Amino acid sequence: xxxxxxxxxxxxxEKGKYVELRCDxxxxxxxxxxxxxxxxxxxxxxxxxxxxxxxDDSGLPNDRFFAVRPEGSVSxxxxxxxxRGDSAVYLCASRxxxxxxxxxxxxxxxxTRLTVT
Amino acid sequence: xxxxxxxxxxxxxxxxETVTLSCTYDxxxxxxxxxxxxQPPSRQMILVIRQEAYKQQNATENRFSVNFQKAAKSFxxxxxxxxLGDTAMYFCAFMKLGGDKIIFGKGTRLHILP
Numbered sequence: 001x002x003x004x005x006x007x008x009x010x011x012x013x014e015k016g017k018y019v020e021l022r023c024d025x026x027x028x029x030x031x032x033x034x035x036x037x038x039x040x041x042x043x044x045x046x047x048x049x050x051x052x053x054x055x056d057d058s059g060l061p062n063d064r065f066f067a068v069r070p071e072g073s074v075s076x077x078x079x080x081x082x083x084r085g086d087s088a089v090y091l092c093a094s095r096x097x098x099x100x101x102x103x104x105x106x107x108x109x110x111x112t113r114l115t116v117t
Numbered sequence: 118x119x120x121x122x123x124x125x126x127x128x129x130x131x132x133x134e135t136v137t138l139s140c141t142y143d144x145x146x147x148x149x150x151x152x153x154x155x156q157p158p159s160r161q162m163i164l165v166i167r168q169e170a171y172k173q174q175n176a177t178e179n180r181f182s183v184n185f186q187k188a189a190k191s192f193x194x195x196x197x198x199x200x201l202g203d204t205a206m207y208f209c210a211f212m213k214l215g216g217d218k219i220i221f222g223k224g225t226r227l228h229i230l231p
Contacts, residue, residue: 042222048217093162
């Protein structure tokens with residue numbers, strides 16, 4: 001079946017602008033994650049959704065970052081007043097309901113590369 | 118807090134050779150998962166192998182195997198008969214059992230040379 005998809009693949013924006021990054025998880029996956037991967041680093045956790053609600057948003061760096069998942073499927077990561085330091089690859093992952101086979105595994109999308117100029 | 122350390126930023130080996138990537142971690146948890154992920158230039162994170170901490174037997178997936186030393190908090194990945202397609206970034210990662218977020222190391226860039 002289809003994997004996790006993310007759009008756009010690449011996004012270039014000017015400092016101070018607002019951006020939205022979209023994630024379509026695998027159908028039926030209840031958990032959804034956002035990670036940020038800066039150049040030369042491993043991914044860092046941002047936020048985790050179980051269904052429609054954010055179960056853990058402890059990784060969001062500041063209040064310019066916000067994410068939603070209104071219907072428990074697609075999620076949007078929103079960044080206000082972008083800064084050059086926000087430039088990174090933003091990865092999304094989804095996971096099946098706990099108790100299902102391989103429910104520990106997070107399936108990653110290809111990421112969105114955000115460049116803030 | 119959990120941390121994952123990969124001390125080899127970059128490695129190169131000849132095709133068909135065996136290579137070992139090192140990883141150490143720190144946690145006060147007793148039950149957890151450890152993973153090795155592969156990230157080729159396409160950016161897609163691909164799960165290579167996983168190990169449950171409560172299992173003493175080292176995990177194996179075809180040419181990939183791990184050496185899990187729980188007391189030493191060490192989790193190395195061995196790639197046998199390396200292939201050109203193994204060229205990628207490799208990330209060691211930790212997740213609490215029943216937990217959610219994955220903690221990644223900084224990665225090792227592996228080059229397989231023809």
